[in-house]
Amino acid sequence: MKRFFVMLVASAALLCSCSPDNSPAKMQELGRGYAFARPNIKVSTTEAVASGYWDVPAGVTGDHLIVVDTQMQVAKYYIGGRQVGQSAVSSGKAGHGTPSGTFPVMEKDADHKSSTYGSVVDSAGNTLIADYTAGQPMPAGGIYKGAPMINAMKLTNTGIWMHEGIVTSAPESHGCIRLPKKMAKIFFDNTPVGTPVIIK
Numbered sequence: 001m002k003r004f005f006v007m008l009v010a011s012a013a014l015l016c017s018c019s020p021d022n023s024p025a026k027m028q029e030l031g032r033g034y035a036f037a038r039p040n041i042k043v044s045t046t047e048a049v050a051s052g053y054w055d056v057p058a059g060v061t062g063d064h065l066i067v068v069d070t071q072m073q074v075a076k077y078y079i080g081g082r083q084v085g086q087s088a089v090s091s092g093k094a095g096h097g098t099p100s101g102t103f104p105v106m107e108k109d110a111d112h113k114s115s116t117y118g119s120v121v122d123s124a125g126n127t128l129i130a131d132y133t134a135g136q137p138m139p140a141g142g143i144y145k146g147a148p149m150i151n152a153m154k155l156t157n158t159g160i161w162m163h164e165g166i167v168t169s170a171p172e173s174h175g176c177i178r179l180p181k182k183m184a185k186i187f188f189d190n191t192p193v194g195t196p197v198i199i200k
Contacts, residue, residue: 113146
């Protein structure tokens with residue numbers, strides 16, 4: 001009887017050691033990389049993010065519309081009510097939120113320079129301040145150099161633009177909507193001034 005009891009205890013221990021680990025920590029680890037665990041995804045700013053797609057079927061016409069979802073960090077492009085494109089984006093980070101609402105594209109500038117954010121260089125082009133914000137003290141002999149905003153589309157008079165920039169899986173900008181290089185060019189080339197951009 002004693003021998004049977006020892007065997008039973010050993011079998012139970014073996015069964016427990018083989019059972020799946022359903023602890024919260026293990027489940028979180030298994031969930032990394034899937035949609036339901038999205039807040040845990042960290043993407044280096046040097047990594048490429050899937051830029052999106054553009055596909056306008058023959059004969060599709062109508063009003064243009066861009067819808068930016070700051071929760072999902074994605075911009076969807078519509079022509080005549082039909083989605084024809086989509087791009088990953090990075091909107092405003094904490095303290096520099098992107099405003100919500102509907103904004104018409106006020107103007108376009110393929111080679112825009114920021115009037116607020118950039119760097120300070122000397123007369124020889126050497127960088128004195130790499131990350132400069134307008135209003136900060138300017139060193140003697142310093143020259144402001146605005147950050148490039150390629151293929152930029154102005155949305156507000158408060159400095160919010162949609163333009164090419166570093167895009168990750170999270171908000172990264174000072175309020176602007178950044179798109180990857182390829183998609184910024186496509187959106188810029190296909191968007192007439194006056195096109196509404198809905199930001200939510």
